[in-house]
Amino acid sequence: MALLKSSKIISTVGLHPPLGILSIRASSWWSEVQMGPPDPILGVSEAYKRDTNPKKINLGVGAYRDDQGKPYVLSCVRKAEAQIAAKKLDKEYLAIGGLGDFTKACAKLALGDDNEVIKSGRNITVQTISGTGSLRIGANFLSRFHTEARDVYLPKPSWGNHTPIFRDAGMQLKAYTYYDPKTCGFDFQGALNDISKIPEKSVIMLHACAHNPTGVDPRPEQWKEIADLVKKRNLLVFFDMAYQGFASGDIDRDAWAVRYFIEQGHNIVLSQSFAKNMGLYGERVGGFTVVCKDAEEAKRVESQLKILIRPIYSNPPMNGARIAATILNTPDLYKEWLGEVHGMANRIITMRELLVANLKKEGSTRNWKHVIDQIGMFCFTGLKPEQVERLTKEFSIYMTKDGRISMAGVTSGNVGYLAQGIHAVTK
């Protein structure tokens, strides 16, 4: 369930009880607790569930589905689980920073096996509660130790949960131009303009690949210019990499921007998630990395990360990390995993192509090139809220109001109907 991919924050709504009940409620500690706003994505999924139309499609889901629309447990994951079960391991607490076999492999995956950072021991990588937990630990760390600047600059738009995470950690949120609604693509000049004005030492958040929610990624030449400018502005780079392997199908290609920035001398902080690329969503597997000046600094940073983690959840869960470590550290499983990630990414790319082909077949004369140009799980269709509403009401096709669809919800079985619907509301 993509419970968190909201791209809007809805303000809280207070409840006002009828007078007769006031006296009872007044005797509760919680009478003043307001009802929290409903989650926009959950709302989509719930409405979808209630819909009885046999042709209904759920494009809100931020989890991969196979061509039958079913959740997909990777074969390498099942194999790893069997291997682990046979080992009869104990359940003793992990270290605060997590499973060593996992954190080492996690860093290597992101930075590359031969990366100088890893060789010199100047990174500290801790196991976290998937991507959210990683971002939270990172936000807490910056809030406590990066005292020269309180501002975090997010691309406009960004994953809906970025803002509340950083805010709750005590940072302030700002934005830089990113998405161009006119082209449904990257507003490169706009981004450079905004970034050039960011005050020194501020934190800038970059999506490593498969930008969420737009699917719009900079090209390598554009990344190079961004890296240059960010260095000139002396900004602290926070990479969020939740889709390594999922974007292009190639894990090295998807990590290119991260590795380039490091090469250029940026000592970045990095969040990684294995929810999507290993299908380990509910096992909560992630990593947080700080690239430090040297090994000595890495030790100091590590000690402080532990101090941050301990009062939140003491130490991380074993199961998912053990599975991920087994896959990353066992050559055949690793190879199989690369193939499966490639397969998932390919299915998404194929669906993009099919969708555009079907739209043309329907007779649509609109430019749908962005559907193919965008990358990763999500597609920012360019549909307006009224059009989205029609799609839902008239065709039982569910997506978020911003026109974002999860390509993972598209199958060869429903792509024709989807194209029909989109054409109907946009012609």
Added chain:
Amino acid sequence: IMSLFGEVPQATPVAVFKLSNDFKEDANPKKVNLGVGAYRTDEGQPWVLPVVKKVEKIIVADNSLNHEYLAILGLPEFRSSASKIALGEDSPAIQENRVGAVQCLGGTGALKMGAEFLRRWYNGNDNTKTPVYVSAPTWENHNAVFANAGFEDIRPYKYWDAEKRGLDLDGFLGDLESAPKHSIFVLHACAHNPTGTDPTHVEWMQVAEVMKRRKLFVFFDSAYQGFASGCLDKDAWAVRYFVTQGFEMFCAQSFSKNFGLYNERVGNLTIVARDSDNLKRVLSQMEKIVRVTWSNPPSQGARLVAITLNTPELFAEWWDNVKTMADRVLLMRASLQAKLQALETPGTWDHITQQIGMFSFTGLNPKQVEYMIKERSIYLMASGRINMCGLTTKNIDYVAESIHETVVNVQ
């Protein structure tokens, strides 16, 4: 290049984990680890509960299961069955639909969620100045959990009487009487960590009376249910009594020890509210806090516990496994006390068998503890706390002799 983190100081390591590290590096073949609170068999080995092994096989064999996200608040069948464990199957509060729960990352995570919620919503919208009381002494992470959640005023309430090696009831009640109204009190549901000293039923009733009268908030920490007496219901007496007294309260539950699921991080924050409407709003706000911390909790451990609790034969087997652990602890307590008595070690040692649960506050002072570690390679916390599970029939003589030697030679 100036580093952004050039000024980050080296933090002191967490004591209990450093102790384990030092133990690992000790080459003395007679070394004994009485530090970390994890169960050990009589062979000194970790113990994966037989029922857990069984359920793991069930899970692995079930191809209909996948790794999809759980709901933000966790696995529903885990949350409800876990709350039943704490409050009792037939709890009137459950029947009145005013009990809810949040699946969390271990007991720590449950405390964290409860603390974060209280800071935002308990008594007005900003409880940073609301006093939080933790027992003196208490689990060393309590302070950090509440401080990190934003509470600025964390105070001790009298609890352990070092001289009589028992509960300082008068001190405890006195602190309850003098605490500012609406203060939050963290109570250990049973098997107090680190002292192993629990109030009696009558004493709990006195505590409840003051807390009700002075409108103090009840936050139970229940990490050892089953471990104290070997009986899950007996160990939940205090929590259930407070529910009958009409308190709205939190109970942070851990399944680390009683299920031996330490590293799967299985915890549950049980919420008892005045009515279902209040409960609903509380849970909606809990979701917001969960989302900015870990989004949704890990599924493996919760699944394991849910299947066990909801399958009668497995549930019975689990009770049995819990009793096995509790019984071994009781045996070690009796053994240690008997040996110290036989050695005529100076002082009284009844507290070893009177205390309850995994831990015992031996009464050894820091100098004596240092001696135990340095001279005898017996690792225990500076507070004098020992983990009874670290004792085995094979090492208990060595430990008893060492305590004897220490007490005689070091003051």
